Amino acid sequence: MIESASIIVTGMKCGGCETTVKNTVQALDGVLLVNASSKNDQVDVEFDDSKISLDDIKTSIANAGFNVK
Ligand SMILES: [Cu+2]
Structure with a gap:
């Protein structure tokens, strides 16, 4: 099934x-x-x-160096 979610991620400072x-x-x-x-x-x-x-997605964001709430 197609799901959508909003994840709170801190540590993104710019467009890069x-x-x-x-x-x-x-x-x-x-x-x-x-x-x-x-x-x-x-x-x-x-x-x-x-x-x-969703957990896998959150983990990949965390592994890229950002903080997932
Ligand atoms: Cu940046």
Whole structure:
């Protein structure tokens, strides 16, 4: 099923950080859409939960060096 979620992510300081997060999450199999906002400390994702879990997405963001709430 296609799910959407908003993840609170701190540590994104600029457009470069947004791009890093976007590219990291977009590269995951099962992720359909991702948007990152450093201003709102928010990452919006749309994903296929038969392929990937929200926890996996959060872990990949954390592994890229950002703080996931
Ligand atoms: Cu940055």
